[in-house]
Amino acid sequence: MRYLPHTEQDRKDMLDAIGAKTVEDLYCDVPQKALLQAPVDLPLAVGEMEVERTFSAMAAKNLSPSIAPSFLGAGAYRHHVPATVDYMVQRGEFLTAYTPYQPEVSQGTLQYLFEFQTQVALLTGMEVANASMYDGATATAEAVLMAARATRRNRAVLAGGLHAHYFDVTKTSAHSLNIELVHPDSDPTRPADPASVIDLIDDNTACVVVQSPDMFGRIIDLRPIAEAAHAKGALVVAVTTEIVSLGLLEAPGNLGADIVTAEGQSLGIALSYGGPYVGLFATTSKLVRQMPGRVTGQTQDVEGQRGWVLTLSTREQHIRREKATSNICTNAGLCALAFTIHASLLGEEGLSRLARLNHANACTLADKLAAIDGVELMNDSFFNEFTVKLSQPAEEVVEALAKRGILGGVPLTRLLPDRNDLKNYMLVAVTETNTDADMTALVQALEEILS
Known part of the structure; x- marks a missing residue:
């Protein structure tokens, strides 16, 4: 028995030890109507080969970005991941390593986490980064909680262009701590206006959260928002869902950000149906003790050799509960390693070339889409993602494109289902993986659908 190793005698011995006659006795407190009266109606067990064949047939029904022209984005981006990344993360010493609790035992793991932190700090223009978070959305939520602790205020302004999923996760986390969230409606029909955010900042604002490029692909000037926030004693949280953009755009730390959060999936991590991904979190030295997660530091041992330790570990398991700044239980270690390897292979110049x-x-x-009758480009600025307005409902257009073997984009109503006024809007992402043939196929298909 591969997965059920206990024999009948093993089960009998365990029941005897706890004073039960049968396994059913263990469920005596469960109401009868809640118990299954018969086995679940599932197919009988089959062999491994049959299961693989069945699952492969089911998977073949998917239209995958790996086999079709794909212009999907909205926080998860298809980039080319070098084969070296997968090879290295699958080495036994990396793949089986656990997040270190006794740092001196896990020097290799701590070393790459230290290098990961260094890369994130350099990319974001901040002074210190932690050893990763679960993903960009939870990192953003933790940033709002951190700002509330640091400022002892309970109000956060979330700019309208913040990714809808990031907002939902932040709302869930902030609710239990009575943090008020102010979130103006998103409007992709107009250029981003810093004044719409600045006007909402008051003396009780803990932080202002601004995403750039935002959910609609627009690039936001963080500087006037940062100046206004700091004048009121509030912190600035800069967010990006596309870390490759920082190979071309100015680092948020240089624009006045106090905390930077990001999704690192674009480097080293395949789309994978939405996870696991890796959250990036960086801040200033002044705020480091309020930062969630953990920090790996460099030191010397008694023999003068370079080594690594957990410099800060601010969660409940390690320090008194009332001093803890987070209940984050671990980091996304293997995904952070993939990020580190890919970033190291690219280097600073390689990342810049990739971004360009x-x-x-x-x-x-x-330019090609804007020339099509029935397509209007909404962005006056963007990195690798932009919003278009179609003459037909975007969800219908996307389905029609899928029937032609093209993953055309993300209807905004999938991100904002209550916004019927956005039903004709579609988010389109383009990366280095999109060829001229891919773009031609999308243009020709849209011309046919919208004609």
Whole structure:
């Protein structure tokens, strides 16, 4: 028995030890109507090969970005991941390593986490980064909680262009701590206006959360928002869902951000149906003791050799509960390693070239789409993602494109289901993986559908 190793005698011995006659006795407190009266109606067990064949047939029904032209984005982006990344993360010493609790035992793991932190700090323009978070959404939620602790205020302004999923996760976390969230409606029909955020900042504001590029692909000037927030004693949380953009755009730390959160999936991590991903979190030295998660530091041992330790670990398991700044239980260690390897392979110049290629491809496709009758480009600025307004409902257009073997984009109503006024709007993402043939296929298909 591969997965059920206990024999009948084993079960009898365990029941005897706890004073029960049968397994059913263990459920005596469960109401009869809640118990299954017969086995679940599932197919009988079959062999491993039959299961693989069945699952492969089911998977073949999917239209995968790996086999079809894909222009999906909205927080999860298809980039080319070098084979070296997968090879290295699957080495036994990495794949089986657990997040270190006794740092001196896990020097290799701590070393790559230290390098990961260094890369994140350099990318974001901040002074210190932690050893990763679960994903960009939870990192953003933790940033709002951190700002509330640091400022002892209970109000956060979330700019309208913040990704809808990030807002929902933040709302869930803030609710239990009575943090008020102010979130103006999103409007992709107009250029981003910093004044709409600045006007909401008051003396009780703990932080202002601004995403750039935002949910609609628009690039936001963080500087006037940061100046206004700091004048009121509030912190600035800068968010990005596309970390490759920082190979071309100014680092948020240079624009006045106090905390930077991001999704790191674009480097080293395949789409994978939405996870697991890796959250990035960076801040200033002044705020480091309020930062959630853990920090790996560099030191020397008694023999003068370079080594690594957990410098800060601010969760309940390690320090008194009332001093804890987070209940984050671990980090996304293996995904952080993939990020680190991919970033190291690219280097600073390689990341910059990758970012420029993404932007150039996006500009090319934006121009082609804008020339189609029934398509209107909504962005005056973007990196590798932009919003278009169609002459027909976007969800219908996306389904029609899928029937032609093209993953055309993300209807905004999938992110904002209550916004019927956005039913004709579609988010389009372009990366280095999109060829000229991919773009031509999308253009021709849209011309046919919208004609």
